[in-house]
Amino acid sequence: MDFAQLATFQAVIESGSFDAAARELHVTPSAVSQRIKALERSVGQVLVRRTKPCVPTPAGEALVRFAGQVALLEREAIGQARGGTRVSIVVNADSLHTWFLPALAAVPGPQYELHTNDEYYTADLLRSGTAMAAVTADDTAVQGCRIERLGALRYLAVGRPDDTAMILYDRRDRLQHRFMETDESDLPIHYVPSASGFIEAIRMGLGWGMVPDWIARADIAAGRYVDLHPGRHLDVPLYWQYWRIGSEVLDELTAAVKAAAAPYLR
Structure with a gap:
């Protein structure tokens, strides 16, 4: 396969147009069109x-996906000589807010591009080729990827006893519904699309929601809110999926992710 054509195809998809790809590659739009054809x-x-x-x-x-994998290996080879490899990762907001960033700090060489999505949808970015690796609740390996179980992120339902509203991260967030074992709720809903803002909204009494247990237990001990259902919890299994291409950077990052997750996931 012609690598110039492949790189052009990737540029068109990433930039969204033939003209933008031409500017990025420093060629004419006609040349881009000819390569794609x-x-x-x-x-x-x-x-x-x-x-x-x-x-x-x-x-x-x-x-x-193939074009991205080829580009990663090329950047990795050049990066070993010049320094600098870009790695795109998608991770759920709670993991990013709590245990995930130390894994990146343990492998400081690459340039990281992070995306966030609900853990039940993060694997979609692997399938589309947008991400090279993902923290996901999807236990089915995406084609061309390896999968390793990290453990389960435990959540507690917390808030104030008189809370009459429910807090969701966004409209894809179904964690609270899974805990209640229902797809419907007649409670008012607040959407707070920030992991730290979500927790702060519960602390301020805006409503109740599901919070990672080690954060929840510290807040409960401090009297910021209560465990609304003592003895109950919700465990969300998390997996690490990454491109199966023999990349040294991805292999190092995988080891760092597993080490960072171990103290926090069950």
């Missing part, structure tokens, strides 16, 4: 939907 001829499939922004077709999605 040549790549599509060699694969025998249409790979790019010419929309605004450009997006990969179903056939192109697998190639997005």
Whole structure:
């Protein structure tokens, strides 16, 4: 496969247009178009939907991952000589807020690009090729990825006894509903899309929600709120999925992630 064509395809998908890719690659838009057409001829499939922004077709999605993997190995090889490899990771907000960042600090060489999403949706960014690794609740390995179990993040339902509202991170957040074992709730809902803001909203009495147990227990001991259901908890199993490409950086990061997670996950 022609690597110039592959790099051009990746630039089109990441930038969203042929013109933007041309500026990034310092070539003409015509050259970008010719490379994409040549790549599509060699694969025998249409790979790019010419929309605004450009997006990969179903056939192109697998190639997005492949192009990203090739680019990572290339950057890693160059980085060993010059310094600097970019690694894109998607992680759920609670892990990012609590135990995850020390793993990055333990592997300081790369340039990290972090994305956040609900743990039940983080693997979607692996499938699309946007992320090279993910902290996810999905226990099914994405094609071309390795998967390792990290442990379970335990949550407690906390708030004030008279709380009449429920706090959610965003509209994808179903953690509180899973704890209540229902898909519906007649309680008012506040959406607070920040891990620290979510916890602070509960401390201020805005409503109740699910909080990682080691944070919750410290707050309960300090009298900031109470355990609304003593003896009950919700465990969310978390996994580390990453591209299976023989990358030294990803291997080092995997070891650091497992070490950082161990004291916090059950």
